[in-house]
Amino acid sequence: MPLPRHRFAVNLSMLFTELPLPERPAAAAAAGFRAVELWWPWPATPTPAARELDALRGALRDAGTQLVSLNFYAGQLPGPDRGALSVPGEESGRFRANLGVAADFAASVGCTALNALYGNRVAGTDPGAQDALALENLVLAARAAGRVGATLLIEALNPLESPAYPVTGSARAVELAEKVNEASGLGNARFLMDLYHLAMAGEDPTAAISAYGAAHTGHVQVADAPGRGEPGTGTLDVPMLLKRLEQAGYDGWVGLEYRPSGPSADAFGWLEG
Structure with a gap:
């Protein structure tokens, strides 16, 4: 049975990169x-020139x-970096x-989710x-997101590809989101459920869908594994899994965050059932 495309968001950092x-x-x-x-489209800088922001907005x-959904600055992606907010010093x-640049840009285009x-x-x-x-930085991110009416997303990665990244597994990400909500008092931090990771x-x-599908999840991303x-x-x-999410009451966006096996325009045939 075909899946309606209006439910899905194409990740433009992995698809159409040609x-x-x-x-x-x-x-x-x-x-x-x-x-x-x-993802943050300018990995070399957290503060791109206004003309670059204007070009993407246009x-x-x-x-x-x-x-x-938009990532806050996270260093070099794809590449060795997996975020910056817990890295002392310059990062x-x-x-x-x-924070302000990303939040203001999100507000200017109606984006309501920011991933840290x-x-x-x-x-x-x-x-x-x-x-x-x-x-400390996640609370600042929650405030920046809250200022523009956005949700702060917290994502778990997988230890095979990101062995130095400490937030792996749904329980750890949900626990961290709850800790941020308690510290900020805003309640706008949610789990980004990446089914691939x-x-x-x-x-x-x-099991993660059953535990966190509607109550804790603010965004979902999919790719096949491995x-x-x-x-x-x-x-x-x-x-x-998408059917399970629907049954669990999740009615938000599903991001298509995968590498196409050929031209990006040909990477959506699976939606036709």
Whole structure:
């Protein structure tokens, strides 16, 4: 049975990357989608020039696409970095410099979810000190998101691909979101449920959906596992999991965050059933 495309957001940091960034929203629209999501599009800087922000804003507008989720600055993605907010020194400062920029851009395009990646452990640095810094920065991120009416998303990655990243597994991410909510008093931090990362971490995605599908989840992302390709290229039953999410009461966006096996425009056949 075909899956309606209006439920899905195309991740323009993984799909349509054969095109320059300003051309990707139109390509997603041509493929039948009206919602998109992005990692922070300028990994080299947390504070891009106004003309770059304007160009992306105009591309989204002209394509008729809505940005539904945006990462805060997280360092070099794809690459070795996995976030900046728990990394002492310059990277933490860059994350803080990005908070207002990202929140204001999100507000200007109607984006209501901002994802804050935790960051890797740093050799020679006390993990407790990193966790304290992370909580401080996550509270600042919750306030920045709250100022523009957005949800703060907290994502669990998988230890196979991100061995130095300490937030793995749904329970850890949900616990962290609750801790941020308690510290900020805002209640706007939610779990970003990435079914690919859960599966690669050895977690049963169906159990995570049953535990956190509606009550704690603010956004969902999918890719097949292993390989992080489009559904049907691995062993993960993504259509079944999406049905489970619906049954659990989740009615939010589902981000298509996978690597296409060919041209991006041909990577959506699995939606036809």
